[in-house]
Amino acid sequence: MLIELRDLHFKWPGNPRDTLCIPQFSLSAEEKLFLHGPSGSGKSTLLALLAGIQSPDSGQLTVLGQDLAKLSAPQRDHFRANHLGYVFQQFNLLPYLSVRQNVLLGCQFSRLRRQRATGLAGSPEKQALALLAQLELGDLADRPARALSVGQQQRVAVARALIGAPELLIADEPTSALDEARRDAFVSLLFACAEQQRTAVVLVSHDPRLAEGFDRSLNLSELNTASQVDHV
Numbered sequence: 001m002l003i004e005l006r007d008l009h010f011k012w013p014g015n016p017r018d019t020l021c022i023p024q025f026s027l028s029a030e031e032k033l034f035l036h037g038p039s040g041s042g043k044s045t046l047l048a049l050l051a052g053i054q055s056p057d058s059g060q061l062t063v064l065g066q067d068l069a070k071l072s073a074p075q076r077d078h079f080r081a082n083h084l085g086y087v088f089q090q091f092n093l094l095p096y097l098s099v100r101q102n103v104l105l106g107c108q109f110s111r112l113r114r115q116r117a118t119g120l121a122g123s124p125e126k127q128a129l130a131l132l133a134q135l136e137l138g139d140l141a142d143r144p145a146r147a148l149s150v151g152q153q154q155r156v157a158v159a160r161a162l163i164g165a166p167e168l169l170i171a172d173e174p175t176s177a178l179d180e181a182r183r184d185a186f187v188s189l190l191f192a193c194a195e196q197q198r199t200a201v202v203l204v205s206h207d208p209r210l211a212e213g214f215d216r217s218l219n220l221s222e223l224n225t226a227s228q229v230d231h232v
């Protein structure tokens with residue numbers, strides 16, 4: 001299993017109640033999981049825990065057999081850099097760096113990922129260009145990121161998350177700024193790249209139409225026994 005989670009409890013500081021109580025959850029290597037659920041059901045919180053950005057108050061969370069609670073904060077940062085790619089809702093590119101430099105940032109803090117990129121393509125630079133070509137951005141490698149459209153920037157964020165073949169890609173609402181045709185194309189390109197390098201995908205979205213093509217679709221409010229949904 002890539003991720004194993006058991007009896008997990010998590011409460012944000014200042015919140016009176018648990019945000020997450022999850023009896024059991026697991027994710028297989030290379031699995032593609034579509035995670036949905038009402039606003040406030042804890043999707044982003046769960047992603048932060050899976051990424052080791054937050055730590056559970058109790059329970060067990062192992063990623064690649066490593067109990068994240070046993071790592072210090074710097075060790076968790078290193079673990080994340082080695083094994084995880086992240087695509088945020090706002091894709092957090094550095095606007096004045098070129099597209100290619102933004103992609104290379106994905107393996108800057110991980111020797112392991114630079115080695116894997118070299119194994120796959122000859123060098124990190126070459127893998128950056130190969131990913132950009134695969135994501136239909138080959139002509140834009142030397143443009144500053146700020147000169148790209150929203151859809152193009154989102155694909156650059158995917159290339160940055162996937163460089164060096166991390167075991168897991170986490171994407172939080174990556175398609176919220178795209179129209180329907182672009183959403184579908186984005187997900188197919190993301191899948192093609194992830195499958196090629198055997199990266200598992202956990203993607204959060206409100207849009208149930210995206211669920212097609214995933215191995216599994218999971219409503220977090222059915223899993224989370226603490227579910228306290230914001231009724232808006």
Ligand SMILES: Nc1ncnc2c1ncn2[C@@H]1O[C@H](COP(=O)(O)OP(=O)(O)OP(=O)(O)O)[C@@H](O)[C@H]1O
Pocket residue numbers: 012013015019037038039040041042043044045046230
């Ligand atoms: N940094 C934080 N500090 C305190 N409480 C937080 C923090 N982030 C989220 N919460 C609370 O945790 C609960 C779950 O929020 P979370 O963002 O994980 O839900 P979500 O399912 O991702 O929602 P949405 O679909 O609206 O993005 C909410 O009640 C929210 O107010």
